[in-house]
Amino acid sequence: MTLRVRLDLAYQGTGFAGWSRQPTLRTVQGVLEAALGTLFRREGATPRLVVAGRTDAGVHATGQVAHIDLEPEAFAAVTRPKRADAAGGPAADPYAVLVRRLTGILGSTDDDVVVRSARRAPEGFDARFSAIWRRYSYRIADLGAERDPLQRHRTVWYPRVLDAEAMDVAAQTLLGLGDFAAFCKPREEATTIRTLQSYRWRRDADGVLVASLQADAFCHSMVRALVGACVAVGEGRLDVAGPAALMRAGERTSAFKVLPARGLTLTEVGYPADEELAARAAQTRARRELHVDGVVG
Numbered sequence: 001m002t003l004r005v006r007l008d009l010a011y012q013g014t015g016f017a018g019w020s021r022q023p024t025l026r027t028v029q030g031v032l033e034a035a036l037g038t039l040f041r042r043e044g045a046t047p048r049l050v051v052a053g054r055t056d057a058g059v060h061a062t063g064q065v066a067h068i069d070l071e072p073e074a075f076a077a078v079t080r081p082k083r084a085d086a087a088g089g090p091a092a093d094p095y096a097v098l099v100r101r102l103t104g105i106l107g108s109t110d111d112d113v114v115v116r117s118a119r120r121a122p123e124g125f126d127a128r129f130s131a132i133w134r135r136y137s138y139r140i141a142d143l144g145a146e147r148d149p150l151q152r153h154r155t156v157w158y159p160r161v162l163d164a165e166a167m168d169v170a171a172q173t174l175l176g177l178g179d180f181a182a183f184c185k186p187r188e189e190a191t192t193i194r195t196l197q198s199y200r201w202r203r204d205a206d207g208v209l210v211a212s213l214q215a216d217a218f219c220h221s222m223v224r225a226l227v228g229a230c231v232a233v234g235e236g237r238l239d240v241a242g243p244a245a246l247m248r249a250g251e252r253t254s255a256f257k258v259l260p261a262r263g264l265t266l267t268e269v270g271y272p273a274d275e276e277l278a279a280r281a282a283q284t285r286a287r288r289e290l291h292v293d294g295v296v297g
Contacts, residue, residue: 002069004121005095007049009064011113014153014262018057028055031113035105036068043074052127052269053134056221058261060154063135063268067127095119124278125271129285133197133270134218138211138227138263142234145207155208156263162234164203170233171199171211173244174226181250183225192219201230209234212267224259232256 009032017025021033029049036047047068055061078101079094095118102115124130139155141147142162148155174196181192198214211227229243238255246253272280 001072003072003075004125005068005070005075005098006119006121006125006127007066007068008116008118009066009114010062010116011060011064012153013055013058013060015112016057018059019051019054028061028113031106031110032066032115035102035110038105039078039101040070040074043071043077045071045074050127052131053218053266055266056261059264059266060262061266064266065127065131065269067121067125122274122277124274124281126277126281126285127269129281130271130277131217131269131284132272132280133214133216134266135212135214135268135270136218136223137265137267138213138223138259139265140209140211140227140231140259140263141207142209145203145209148206151208153262154265156260158231160235162209162231163236164201164209164234166240167209167211167230167234168201170230170238170240170243171201171226173241174199174247178247179250180219180222180226180247182246182252183222183229184219185221186252187220190219194219194222196226199226221258223264224261225256227259227263228256231259 011028013028015026016028019028021027021029029051032049033047036049040047047070049066049068052065055064075094075098079097081092081097098118099115106113106115139151140158140162141155142158142160144161147157175198177193177195179192180194180196184192195216196213197216198212201209201211204210211230213223213226226243229238229246232238232255233240233242242255246255271277
């Protein structure tokens with residue numbers, strides 16, 4: 001019987017061609033699986049990651065979740081405490097040891113991805129299919145905001161002043177269960193039905209506009225398109241009812257631009273209570289089997 005381990009991850013997406021492993025490109029999955037392969041090579045194991053949300057090229061994460069399945073013997077061998085691990089006591093936490101050893105491998109070459117924590121996954125847990133929501137943020141420094149060069153990799157600099165209040169009103173008109181085809185990059189046989197659970201805009205103390213969006217799942221480019229529609233409202237190219245009208249029309253349009261990836265961060269993934277994990281995974285998997293579908297930013 002295998003041991004399922006939950007990993008909580010963070011990464012700066014600037015140097016990655018997205019999450020998913022690709023033969024000739026640097027990706028988050030590729031870097032992490034290479035580190036896992038190095039760690040477990042002596043045990044003959046090749047762990048593969050299952051992720052909550054396959055982020056696009058340039059998208060960041062502070063709250064990404066993945067899982068790996070390991071043979072208990074391989075896990076025990078890799079996390080067996082050494083003298084340094086046991087410095088704080090004889091019974092070093094094997095999951096903390098796993099994080100330290102992965103960090104040691106990643107830190108030498110790939111310091112833009114971090115394994116924040118590891119733990120034994122509850123029975124029925126699936127990082128992708130058990131999730132009930134994903135939450136993203138998007139940062140824009142318009143002409144009314146302070147432009148901090150230290151934040152340039154996760155903030156879009158916008159050349160106009162935007163009306164944050166109008167953007168927030170427009171965002172509220174998009175909430176609920178609906179067909180988001182107008183905001184999704186088409187994929188053959190993929191569904192665009194989603195439940196947008198929350199979408200708000202605010203200005204931080206430095207004047208930077210920050211969007212927070214949460215949905216059961218997001219289809220390809222959906223977050224950045226929703227942001228672009230509200231930016232069109234903020235600069236007066238659409239009225240506050242415009243994004244909802246575009247959604248009802250159900251077709252991609254040139255009325256707004258899809259915003260760049262660098263402003264987008266996956267901040268958190270939500271899961272139900274432990275006793276509901278397996279049922280949620282089965283329900284989601286059955287629904288996905290009706291469509292060729294992904295879960296992306």
